[in-house]
Amino acid sequence: MMQMDEQSRPELARGVRLRNDPLTGEPVLLFPEGVLPVDETMYAILRRCNGDLTLTSIIRELAEEYDIDPQTVRQDVCECLTQLREQMLIALFK
Amino acid sequence: MKDRPYMLLAELTYGCPLHCPYCSNPVQYPDGRELSTREWGRVFAEASKLGVLHVGFSGGEPLLRPDLPELVAAAHAAGLYTNLITSAVGLRKNRALQMREAGLDSVQISFQSDQEPLANQIAGASAHATKIEAAKMVRELGFPLTVNVVLHRLNIDQLERIISLAEGLEAERLELANAQYYGWAFQNRAALLPTRKQIAWATGIAAEQKKRLLGKMDILFVTPDYYTERPKPCMNGWGRQFMTVNPVGDVLPCPAASAISGVRFDNVRKRPLDWIWDQSESFNRFRGTEWMPAPCRDCSFREVDFGGCRCQAFLITGDASATDPACSLSPHREKLTTFVESIQAVHPAYSSAEQRPLRLSFRQNPTDRKCHTA
Numbered sequence: 001m002m003q004m005d006e007q008s009r010p011e012l013a014r015g016v017r018l019r020n021d022p023l024t025g026e027p028v029l030l031f032p033e034g035v036l037p038v039d040e041t042m043y044a045i046l047r048r049c050n051g052d053l054t055l056t057s058i059i060r061e062l063a064e065e066y067d068i069d070p071q072t073v074r075q076d077v078c079e080c081l082t083q084l085r086e087q088m089l090i091a092l093f094k
Numbered sequence: 095m096k097d098r099p100y101m102l103l104a105e106l107t108y109g110c111p112l113h114c115p116y117c118s119n120p121v122q123y124p125d126g127r128e129l130s131t132r133e134w135g136r137v138f139a140e141a142s143k144l145g146v147l148h149v150g151f152s153g154g155e156p157l158l159r160p161d162l163p164e165l166v167a168a169a170h171a172a173g174l175y176t177n178l179i180t181s182a183v184g185l186r187k188n189r190a191l192q193m194r195e196a197g198l199d200s201v202q203i204s205f206q207s208d209q210e211p212l213a214n215q216i217a218g219a220s221a222h223a224t225k226i227e228a229a230k231m232v233r234e235l236g237f238p239l240t241v242n243v244v245l246h247r248l249n250i251d252q253l254e255r256i257i258s259l260a261e262g263l264e265a266e267r268l269e270l271a272n273a274q275y276y277g278w279a280f281q282n283r284a285a286l287l288p289t290r291k292q293i294a295w296a297t298g299i300a301a302e303q304k305k306r307l308l309g310k311m312d313i314l315f316v317t318p319d320y321y322t323e324r325p326k327p328c329m330n331g332w333g334r335q336f337m338t339v340n341p342v343g344d345v346l347p348c349p350a351a352s353a354i355s356g357v358r359f360d361n362v363r364k365r366p367l368d369w370i371w372d373q374s375e376s377f378n379r380f381r382g383t384e385w386m387p388a389p390c391r392d393c394s395f396r397e398v399d400f401g402g403c404r405c406q407a408f409l410i411t412g413d414a415s416a417t418d419p420a421c422s423l424s425p426h427r428e429k430l431t432t433f434v435e436s437i438q439a440v441h442p443a444y445s446s447a448e449q450r451p452l453r454l455s456f457r458q459n460p461t462d463r464k465c466h467t468a
Contacts (some may be wrong), residue, residue, distance in 0.1 A: 013238070013266065014236070014237075014238045014266065015199055015200040015237070015238030015266070016238075017175060017199070019147070021145075021147065022142075022145075022173070023098065023145045028147060030147055030148055030175040030199075031175075031200075032177050032199070032200035032202065032238050032240050032266070032267065033177070033202075033240060033267065033269070033314075034100075034101065034148065035100045035101065035147050035148050035175075085308065085309050086308060086312065087312055088266045088267060088309075088311070088312040091309075092309065
């Protein structure tokens with residue numbers, strides 16, 4: 001089983017769509033068995049999960065854009081991606 | 095926040111090549127003609143306007159509808175995520191390609207067991223080998239695959255092999271849904287409800303395998319509420335997030351709700367979907383917390399489990415507004431407990447398919463007087 005590390009390049013898993021809810025304008029994840037509301041933090045992470053950016057780059061970008069300490073960002077990103085991987089909403093590429 | 099539906103279950107037909115004894119279809123089919131292609135198209139457009147983001151095509155067997163690719167295209171054009179929930183009987187490659195073309199997002203295939211003889215016996219049809227082939231084809235075409243296995247006393251002991259089957263098929267998801275005991279399953283519950291020991295073992299296996307498969311396959315294990323202390327938050331609350339449109343156009347807060355007598359469900363042929371969602375008596379009947387009796391009314395869990403399942407309350411107590419008897423606080427809990435205790439002495443092997451003919455009532459298709467095809 002592939003573990004998540006610095007060089008992992010996360011992207012939306014097969015059949016998972018990131019859309020805007022037309023009723024609220026808020027982002028949502030649509031996947032085979034349901035709908036998941038996406039909060040601001042998750043959205044900032046998810047829109048960087050394009051299969052190109054490595055975990056390191058995602059953390060660096062977020063730390064710069066939001067001016068937050070990279071260690072804190074790392075913790076948020078890993079927590080979020082682990083939860084999404086458990087539900088097969090995110091896949092990892094190397 | 096205003097209630098709005100996120101998901102629509104579109105039951106396209108009650109016809110099905112399988113006869114599973116735990117089928118969620120109603121035991122009494124409603125009268126009427128199946129909705130036409132055009133009528134479904136209107137339903138999807140209205141649903142999307144109302145806030146629906148996701149549609150599940152179900153049945154019966156949705157593949158029995160010759161117009162299924164057109165229906166997928168209509169839902170896709172309305173901006174909905176589309177999921178096909180199928181037995182896979184009749185899922186040939188050209189059909190799957192047509193649906194991919196039409197915008198189908200994902201496929202869920204049911205399996206009855208990992209072993210062909212038991213699987214076919216449960217399904218009441220020779221379908222297992224066909225399903226395996228169809229699942230492989232679905233993966234080749236690049237669809238995400240969910241494998242769904244309804245668990246019960248006759249197959250739950252094979253859980254490890256069932257998980258291997260889904261893993262071998264490279265499914266992203268495995269839904270291990272213990273049978274829900276209403277409708278056909280209620281009629282068969284003495285033969286289907288697993289023992290406490292079986293459930294405890296299976297719960298452990300599911301958790302352990304979920305961990306092992308992290309990042310490869312998600313496992314969803316649903317414990318039967320006969321063995322829980324708290325009731326399930328059925329449909330996440332009546333008329334809060336979900337709606338079902340059945341083959342003849344009746345709109346239901348939950349697919350099993352037609353079993354509740356005394357509640358009349360409005361039909362998409364007579365009323366727009368937004369009126370049914372907002373205004374109809376049926377959708378407002380158990381919405382919110384106002385309708386709740388004691389002990390729900392004063393319970394701190396009332397916004398957590400919403401009083402549980404209305405269908406189960408009706409089935410066990412005769413009163414659809416009673417607290418779900420699966421709740422340990424229900425004055426009717428005893429009715430479930432007595433039943434649960436009565437089956438503990440049955441050795442699982444004693445009722446297994448190889449050793450004993452199954453005493454089950456199998457799901458029947460609608461007769462030609464009911465639910466005419468379109």
